[in-house]
Amino acid sequence: MNIKINDSFLKINDSYLFSTINKKVKKFISINPNADIIRLGIGDVTLPLSKVVIDALEKASAEMGVQKTFRGYPPEYGYDFLKEAIKKYYSRLNVTLDMDSIFCSDGAKSDLGNIVDIFGDNLVYIPNPVYPVYLDSNIMAGRRVRFMEGNKDNNFLILPKGDYECGIYYLCSPNNPCGTAYTYEELKKWVDFAKRTGSLIIYDSAYEAFIKGNEFVHSIYEIEGAKECAIEVCSFSKQAGFTGLRCGFTIIPLELEAMGHSINKLWSRRQATKFNGVSYPVQRAAEAALSPLGIAECMKNIDYYMENARMLSKLFDEKGIYYTGGKSSPYLWILCPKGMKSWDFFDYLLENANVVGTPGEGFGTCGEGYFRITSFNTHERTKEAIERLRKIL
Structure with missing residues (x-):
């Protein structure tokens, strides 16, 4: 051939x-x-x-078998009821989200792998060691990758260095595989660096629910100015046990721009073209997982x-x-x-x-x-x- x-x-x-x-x-x-x-x-x-998740899943599945409550294609970006639940979940951190900044998906891995679609030939900085999808998806896209080395000296918690250039930076906290988490002061160094250099942070918070201790940050948006330089990707897989159901979400603030272009609008266009949304029963189950x-x-x-x-x-x-x-x-x-x-x-x-x-x-x-x-x-x-x-x- x-x-x-x-x-x-x-x-x-x-x-x-x-x-x-x-x-x-x-x-x-x-x-x-x-x-x-x-x-x-x-x-x-x-x-x-959990029982509350199963109850919601069963109820929503039953609705799909009744003409009056049947649902067809879901919205590409997620039903409003789930986006409202995510917005409320973040409010506990004193983080305010716009509804249009929330994009529901079939998992953090998908979004982390697909986000490279909307970016051009930038330097991409990836921790080493790290979750393989960051590296593989950027290699597949032909991106130039540089590594940020984690080791015993820095306790596998990477901070910005003077020789790091403008680029896209992947951060994960708590980290997979190393299990380390950023404090407010440590993550603020990254936000300040990104704003100073015009860089973008892709922040993977899939394990935030496991954080113990008030000194650690659950969302990068707890840091002032992060909405101007960061995308956050999260998942229900580990928090609510959805590895078999598949549901996650990505937050792209309306304030986030690159070379005068709205990153939010670019991702919206990408999702509308290549993604058909998460099923109604799964989104109802995710909503239930975020209830008290x-x-x-x-x-x-x-x-x-x-x-x-x-x-x-x-x-x-x-x-x-x-x-x-x-x-x-x-x-x-x-x-x-x-x-x-x-x-x-x-x-x-x-x-x-x-x-x-x-x-x-x-x-x-x-x-x-x-x-x-x-x-x-x-x-x-x-x-x-x-x-x-x-x-x-």
Whole structure:
């Protein structure tokens, strides 16, 4: 076939990180069919949806079977009832949002990957290590990428530096994979930098509901001036357990402009062309998750996961293993013992403890020698994993 392809796709890894992990685990199980595998790798929730969410989902689904209440195509940008709920949710942070600044979607990953559509040939600054979609989506689009290195010296919490130029900056707080979170003072440095250099921040707050402590920021819009330089992307996946339902949202303030053009209008046009909206039942479920009862029920699940994180943190403290995260994040980012490489440590845990985690190298070159452990499992399975790890670490 004499058809040209986008050769930028040839510059990314052949396999997505978690696909590679699944293949390795599948191969191990085929050789060891009786192995009892405990998965602390992929960041997928394991607890069921809360009752208030299920009730809303069932009611909305039933409405779709009645002529009077049937709904067809949803609005590309989200139903007003969900946007109102998001607006109210942010008001608890003393953040005021315009309804037209809120765009509902099928998840943060989609928006983070698609947002590059509306930007041109800018320098793109991405943390290293980092969630793979930031890097892969920009490589696919042929963008020029520079890395901001996270390491033990900066505790994997990156701050602006003097040699950073005008560009698009991806920030994630609490961070995936490292679990670190920005304080008000630290994030203000980024907002001040962006305004001074004419840069744009794409702020991923998918894990904000896990934050513990008043010193940390839940939304970048808590920082004065952020609406002039930042886009915020959030998700119901971890907050409300929607990994199987798919719903998220992106906030693009009306004040945000690039070279005299409204970024909000550009994203509106992109979504109207390429996206058909989130289903009515799922949006009703998301609305319920943001109700007072929904927030309370969802926080019970989050507290459950964070108890797992506390138990894992205690183990690594006991073993004297350096780590970040686990306090305001469901992830713990640990230094591999005895100088092991991350994929070697993956194999070591799988073979000797039947425990699956995520090799740090999969999140970037600065992740080599580190390993991500998640708290997304039951208390019982987490305790069992801890006992297995205690014996071999």
